[in-house]
Amino acid sequence: MAMVNGDASxxxxxxxxxxxxxxxxxxxxxxxxxxxxxxxxxxxxYKVVSVDNYHNSFPAALTRLNEIAQAALPENATNQEKxxxxxxxxxxxxxxxxxxxxxxxxxxxxxxxxxxxVAAYKSVGESTEVPLTYYLNNVSATVCLLQTMSEFxxxxxxYSSSATVYGxxxxxxxxxxxxxxxxxxxxxxxxxxxTIIQDLCQAEPDRWRAISLRYxxxxxxxxxxxxxxxxxxxxxxxxxxxxxxxxxxxKDPKLRVFGDDYPTPDGTCVRDYLHxxxxxxxxLLALEALAPDSKVFDSCSDPAxxxxxxxxxxxxxxxxxxxxxxxxxxxxxxxCEVVGRRRGDVPDLTADPALAEAELGFKAPQxxxxxxxxxxxxxxxxPDGYGAE
Amino acid sequence: MAMVNGDASxxxxxxxxxxxxxxxxxxxxxxxxxxxxxxxxxxxxYKVVSVDNYHNSFPAALTRLNEIAQAALPENATNQEKxxxxxxxxxxxxxxxxxxxxxxxxxxxxxxxxxxxVAAYKSVGESTEVPLTYYLNNVSATVCLLQTMSEFxxxxxxYSSSATVYGxxxxxxxxxxxxxxxxxxxxxxxxxxxTIIQDLCQAEPDRWRAISLRYxxxxxxxxxxxxxxxxxxxxxxxxxxxxxxxxxxxKDPKLRVFGDDYPTPDGTCVRDYLHxxxxxxxxLLALEALAPDSKVFDSCSDPAxxxxxxxxxxxxxxxxxxxxxxxxxxxxxxxCEVVGRRRGDVPDLTADPALAEAELGFKAPQxxxxxxxxxxxxxxxxPDGYGAE
Numbered sequence: 001m002a003m004v005n006g007d008a009s010x011x012x013x014x015x016x017x018x019x020x021x022x023x024x025x026x027x028x029x030x031x032x033x034x035x036x037x038x039x040x041x042x043x044x045x046y047k048v049v050s051v052d053n054y055h056n057s058f059p060a061a062l063t064r065l066n067e068i069a070q071a072a073l074p075e076n077a078t079n080q081e082k083x084x085x086x087x088x089x090x091x092x093x094x095x096x097x098x099x100x101x102x103x104x105x106x107x108x109x110x111x112x113x114x115x116x117x118v119a120a121y122k123s124v125g126e127s128t129e130v131p132l133t134y135y136l137n138n139v140s141a142t143v144c145l146l147q148t149m150s151e152f153x154x155x156x157x158x159y160s161s162s163a164t165v166y167g168x169x170x171x172x173x174x175x176x177x178x179x180x181x182x183x184x185x186x187x188x189x190x191x192x193x194x195t196i197i198q199d200l201c202q203a204e205p206d207r208w209r210a211i212s213l214r215y216x217x218x219x220x221x222x223x224x225x226x227x228x229x230x231x232x233x234x235x236x237x238x239x240x241x242x243x244x245x246x247x248x249x250x251k252d253p254k255l256r257v258f259g260d261d262y263p264t265p266d267g268t269c270v271r272d273y274l275h276x277x278x279x280x281x282x283x284l285l286a287l288e289a290l291a292p293d294s295k296v297f298d299s300c301s302d303p304a305x306x307x308x309x310x311x312x313x314x315x316x317x318x319x320x321x322x323x324x325x326x327x328x329x330x331x332x333x334x335x336c337e338v339v340g341r342r343r344g345d346v347p348d349l350t351a352d353p354a355l356a357e358a359e360l361g362f363k364a365p366q367x368x369x370x371x372x373x374x375x376x377x378x379x380x381x382x383p384d385g386y387g388a389e
Numbered sequence: 390m391a392m393v394n395g396d397a398s399x400x401x402x403x404x405x406x407x408x409x410x411x412x413x414x415x416x417x418x419x420x421x422x423x424x425x426x427x428x429x430x431x432x433x434x435y436k437v438v439s440v441d442n443y444h445n446s447f448p449a450a451l452t453r454l455n456e457i458a459q460a461a462l463p464e465n466a467t468n469q470e471k472x473x474x475x476x477x478x479x480x481x482x483x484x485x486x487x488x489x490x491x492x493x494x495x496x497x498x499x500x501x502x503x504x505x506x507v508a509a510y511k512s513v514g515e516s517t518e519v520p521l522t523y524y525l526n527n528v529s530a531t532v533c534l535l536q537t538m539s540e541f542x543x544x545x546x547x548y549s550s551s552a553t554v555y556g557x558x559x560x561x562x563x564x565x566x567x568x569x570x571x572x573x574x575x576x577x578x579x580x581x582x583x584t585i586i587q588d589l590c591q592a593e594p595d596r597w598r599a600i601s602l603r604y605x606x607x608x609x610x611x612x613x614x615x616x617x618x619x620x621x622x623x624x625x626x627x628x629x630x631x632x633x634x635x636x637x638x639x640k641d642p643k644l645r646v647f648g649d650d651y652p653t654p655d656g657t658c659v660r661d662y663l664h665x666x667x668x669x670x671x672x673l674l675a676l677e678a679l680a681p682d683s684k685v686f687d688s689c690s691d692p693a694x695x696x697x698x699x700x701x702x703x704x705x706x707x708x709x710x711x712x713x714x715x716x717x718x719x720x721x722x723x724x725c726e727v728v729g730r731r732r733g734d735v736p737d738l739t740a741d742p743a744l745a746e747a748e749l750g751f752k753a754p755q756x757x758x759x760x761x762x763x764x765x766x767x768x769x770x771x772p773d774g775y776g777a778e
Binding site: 128129130131132135136139140143144146147150185188192195196199200202203 | 517518519520521524525528529532533535536539574577581584585588589591592
């Protein structure tokens with residue numbers, strides 16, 4: 001394992017024309033986190049610090065990230081450039097204040113420019129079974145992180161929220177102004193965290209800046225096939241499940257389609273899939289929007305510098321469309337069985353992405369075909385995910 | 390200081406005809422907590438354990454409680470009875486999982502029958518300035534407490550909520566079915582905690598039982614004058630402020646009345662005051678309603694055994710009525726100055742207490758005159774609160 005723990009000050013060496021901004025990504029080894037880390041590395045403007053407890057992720061992802069970043073450097077790269085391209089990774093549980101503090105202490109006051117807080121438990125179903133675990137890991141951990149940030153004068157925050165905050169939305173496509181009303185503890189934990197962040201920005205409007213990004217359905221993988229989604233156990237989401245089926249990792253490869261009598265074009269549920277690399281770029285845009293010269297907070301109705309944006313394509317895809325796209329990408333002949341509706345499923349969750357486009361300049365141009373191709377590329381190259389390492 | 394740390398097993402000695410139920414009261418030394426502890430002691434059915442971090446309370450309150458409890462024992466009380474009447478008190482911060490666990494470990498699995506969770510930060514105004522502190526102490530602490538309880542098979546919970554959860558209520562008097570919508574981080578922290586508790590009861594319906602009690606405006610003190618409200622600094626609430634003025638503790642004893650142009654009988658804000666001893670009895674009733682033979686959960690719409698009740702008199706009193714009542718009780722000539730409305734104040738917060746009466750048998754019979762008399766009795770006997778000890 002080649003995890004690199006960089007020196008705290010090296011990226012700020014005098015030789016550098018413009019000092020790199022150090023950005024902490026929580027959950028940096030996870031599916032979305034790892035693609036964000038890679039996107040930040042590619043800019044060569046950020047020095048990335050990752051914290052992860054590897055509950056639902058693998059340290060190998062960070063090794064791969066470093067390989068990708070080193071390979072992308074010019075042949076004549078300096079040692080400093082090579083060091084900057086490496087991720088500082090820390091094994092850290094955000095529910096443990098002492099561990100969080102130790103990470104910030106390493107870089108000192110002002111040593112971390114901003115935080116992208118991705119780490120969270122993310123299964124809607126599981127959250128109804130063990131709600132306390134979800135509130136601890138998704139809400140208490142966020143409070144702990146924000147408190148430590150404040151103490152270390154780190155007051156720029158990008159938060160991973162979710163379309164789940166809309167529950168059953170009254171309007172499709174869903175604008176950000178929709179009332180927040182989640183059904184599951186998972187969704188509620190995201191609303192609570194957004195609320196806490198917003199209250200903090202309201203309490204200290206001259207200090208804090210924060211953006212919540214409400215994810216729709218991220219899919220695909222980095223085109224290199226070196227990093228991707230590697231859920232533990234049977235995948236809970238449709239696309240990884242289809243990829244596992246095609247690669248032969250699912251024992252009973254019959255796909256249950258939960259309901260085909262929804263008020264949608266083909267009767268199956270509609271979701272708004274976007275490529276995980278597009279999603280990751282949204283985080284880069286949000287991070288840049290936290291800079292002093294940013295205009296995104298000009299439209300805030302109060303002095304608080306807080307905004308929430310949808311990250312989606314604005315284009316709904318049905319379960320059957322997804323299956324068909326994966327059939328084309330993999331050549332695998334999925335056997336579908338339509339069963340009854342699943343409790344808690346919402347017919348349509350399609351984003352209105354206009355605000356993110358207008359204010360952040362966000363777009364999600366990659367289409368479903370590309371998502372499926374990149375997912376299948378990752379899955380073929382890593383039939384057992386990171387597990388083999 | 391005569392705080393008693395009782396032996397974990399003494400109250401369950403074989404000689405006892407019916408073993409006492411051990412009940413943990415968080416914030417047991419605080420204003421409301423201390424009156425709850427006393428009420429539990431008076432039943433002689435409960436052995437009380439108090440945890441408190443003394444952030445806004447004084448250990449002296451527990452010494453006083455023990456004095457009251459010992460004095461109430463019959464002359465021929467056994468040593469066991471004397472021991473049972475004493476509070477086991479622990480200095481413990483609920484945001485520190487290790488400290489919480491240490492308390493539960495002392496009594497072992499099943500050693501604590503139920504918990505009354507009163508401890509919280511409670512200033513609406515302060516919560517807008519330091520929201521993270523409020524979310525940490527009011528939400529994260531509740532999650533930590535519930536997790537530890539679960540681990541030690543302690544699954545009966547009475548939660549101190551607040552009328553603040555109703556924000557600006559659409560209907561007066563306010564029924565429990567009113568939508569929850571708080572304006573301040575304090576109020577939101579109470580809604581979040583209620584939500585978390587309810588989700589827990591839904592996840593484990595055969596295990597957990599919980600009741601949230603939404604307090605209106607507790608006032609007065611135990612008639613002995615030995616325990617009462619002793620806010621640190623200038624009191625944030627009206628009645629303690631009036632008592633401090635009458636006893637000469639306020640430097641600029643001019644009372645600012647925030648707005649006299651509200652749509653209320655005399656134009657000043659209306660609140661629902663109830664005697665703190667009546668409020669405390671509500672906790673005893675709620676605790677009893679957690680017993681296996683309780684009927685209060687029969688009316689739940691789902692299997693979760695969770696209920697929320699208003700604790701109020703159902704009778705609104707205006708600021709000017711309160712001042713007049715305190716003038717009668719103290720003989721002090723309050724100088725009022727009407728100033729502009731205060732941001733965040735709601736015209737009328739009067740409870741509909743019908744549900745608590747019907748299901749818990751709750752009543753708040755004591756009138757405003759008695760509240761003022763008992764408050765003044767406490768303040769006269771303790772002009773400096775517990776501070777002198």
